[in-house]
Structures are given as structure tokens and as C-alpha cells.
Amino acid sequence: MMPSADLPDVLQAIQLATRSHQQQHACNAHTFEDGAGLWQLVQQHQPRHMLELGSGLGYTACLMALASPQGQVLTLEGDPEHAALARQQIAALGLQQRVQLHEGSFATVMQALQLPAGSQDLVFFDGNMPPLILVQHFHTLLAPGGLLVCANIDLNGPLGARRVRAELADAQRWQLLPPLESGLTRVARRLPALSP
Template sequence: MNDFDWAAMADMLELEGEAHGPYVAAALEELAGLAPRRILDIGSGPGVAACRLAATFPDAEVTAVDGTPELLERAALRAGRLGVRLRTRVAEIPAGLTGLDPADLVWTGQVVHHIADQQGALDRLAALLAPGGVLAVVEGGLPARFLPRDLGFGRPALETRLDVAMADRFDRMRRELPGTVRTVEDWPAMLRAAGLTEARSRTFVVDHPAPLDERYRRSLRGMLERQRAMLADELCADDVATLDRLLDPADPAGIDRRPDVYLLLAKTVHFARRPVA
């Protein structure tokens, strides 16, 4: 989990978590019959999902677990602002998971794909469950859409080309992880291989129409800035120029000012349960 400077991304991660919040709320509705006493959010980041878990299950002991202390400080401050009970625990993922007590619900959002041995990571997460406990793993879905296909400048379908470049970068990240293990990413099958039952997947849509809330708009700006920095050498000059115009705060056609910006995406959550006996 040391492939990014997570602390430097704190603002973007918190804004993104808030923008994507509806899928977490919808996923937790799938667990309405659960009455967990202990909950772990593994790879919690700044605690957006962890605080929602704490609000949804106010009688549970909720612990945000992350390897970046600065993000856990954010999580604690967020919990204080929202008036929810939240513990924090610094632990490297997955190596530091073995010291955690069993939980009735383990949530992990877009963490496993950063780990070289994804099946091994799921095995460790499954081992954290108390008998009858549920593991919820967020992986996959559909990329965000937030711009018209034709912006009125540059080549149309910019987002499609950004998707391709990001997918190539993701594949390279996976290949370069030390000890990486190539895995068929059939998540329900992987959860069953980890010894869990009742494995299933649900996909939840996040739909924020235009005109977009300004905090969500700032989240999109942060994403575009990051993509501009990461992909400048992989995109054609015309697309880089288009990104520069989108990121110009003075341009009426930029991300900050254009009225047609929206946010539409889908997140997939994979659920499974540890057998009671």
C-alpha cells in the first residue's frame, strides 16, 4: 500500500468520498438485518465511509484502520464534527491485519487492488471475521462520467481516452508491485476461495445531475489535476491542451465554471459471510 503518497491526497480523498457517498449508503442498506458489535473499515483513508458506518450502526464499535496516520487524524476530526463514535488504528495493510480483533462486519473500499496478492489479501480479511460476520469489498464498477462527449473544444470523447490511459497505468501498477500475483478477478469466486459463503455482488449508481454541488465539483477538479499530472506523457498534445483549458479557473468552459458538469458512476460491492460452524 506504499505506491502513493496518501497523505498528500487527503483533500481529494475526502472530497471524493463525500461525492461517492450515495453508493456506501445504498450498500449498507443491503446489511439492514445485521446488528454488528464490532466493525472494521480496512484502508479507511480520511474516514468518510467509516463515519457513515458509525452513523448507520451507532451501537457498534467502529474502527478505522489505515497505514497513514495523517489520514486517520482526518478520520477522527471528521467523526468529531459529525458526532459519531470512531476509533482509529494505524496498521500496514495487509501485513498489520493479524493483530486486529475479530469483527462482525469488515468493510474495505478499493484497497485490495493495491495489494500484490489479492487472493492472499482476501484470505487475511476473511480471517478478521467473527463467525457469521460479513465482509464487504468494494472493487470494480464503471468509471466516472462528468463532461459532455463534445466539450465545444478539443477532440470529442476525451473521457474515453482518459479511461484507456488510466487502465494502462493501472495495469502497469499491478505488474510492478513486488511479488505481484496475477489473479482472475472473479470477486465472488475469490471470496469463496477465502472460505466464505453467500458470496454475491451488487452495483450501485451514483448520480449527481447538473448543476453540480460545488464540493463535488472540487472533487472532479482534483481528479482531473491528478490525471493531468499522471498522464501528460501518455496523452496526445491536443488532449493535454484540452485538460489545461478545463483546469483554467478563469475559463468559462473550464471545470470550475461550466454549467453542464455532472457526476455519474457505478461502484460494485462484493459481499460474503463467514460460516457459523
């Protein structure tokens, strides 16, 4: 698959490098396939504080930082080799001041970061399918109006996917927006809490 011509050349190069690495190593460093859609979403909303779970080789963290020039990205990666390669991509684009990569399991790093409730404007999840409890935690982390971009909901079978889809369909908590990746990645806006 060719990279999206709607993206800057530097991002297309990272996307191609990620695909090449994944093919050579048969690893899980898959690249997000709708970079143009994510680019447009971030450009439109200009989030200032972004959290990414699943850095891969740094493609989407760099994409979000470039699409929102005032934004800061916290990105988490569990694979040490992928984290090292992502750091190289981030440094090559001069984004070290705006993209902070944390290496380790999502649970361990999230616990260590202790991000305050309502502190994030966008959460991008591109790991294996998120458990329901994590999606509910994303709701807590997002500011009212903040966006959840969640890939791979259908990876681990129907039961978990059904629970996560039901959470995102809760019209008192989320507003569903048009999806990315031909419907494979859900996008939802966190709604303000209802007054008692």
C-alpha cells in the same frame, strides 16, 4: 457526482469534502460511491464489531457507526494527512468512543492489533485491490454470518482479481450477496465451517 440524498446531511457533507480534497490534491482519498447501499446493508444487519481497511477522510467509518448505533468501528489508514482529516470528521460527529482510527500500513497495524478469529461482524475493504491472502484472513476474522464488503477487486489486473473472485465464489466458505457500487464492490457472508 452528487452525494446520495438517501444519507444524513452530515454524511453527505463528508462525502463532498472527500471529493473536494481528492480533486485539490490529486491523491488517493477517493470516496466510496454507494454510500446509500452501504448504509442500508449496515442498518439491516446491525453489526456490533466492524473493521475497515482504508479510512480515507472518515466517510465510511462514520457512515457505518451511524447506521449501527451499537456498533464499534476499527478503521485503518496509511496516509497521515488523511488519518488526521478522518479524526477531525470522527470528532465533529462525536463518534470518538465508537470509531477508533489506527494509522499505518494495513499489514503493520493488523499485526499489532492481533484481532481474534471470529471477532468481526463486518469487514469493509476500500484500499487498493486486496491480495488473496488478506481476503482469506478476513474469512478468519469474521464471525460465522459476518459480512465482507470488498471494493476494488479488479484494480490490479486480471490474475489477482481472478484468485480473489475464486475465493469469494467458494460456496463452502462464502455466500455471495447482491453487490454494491453497481457491481464494483462484492458483498459476501462468511459461512460456518462444515462439520467433519
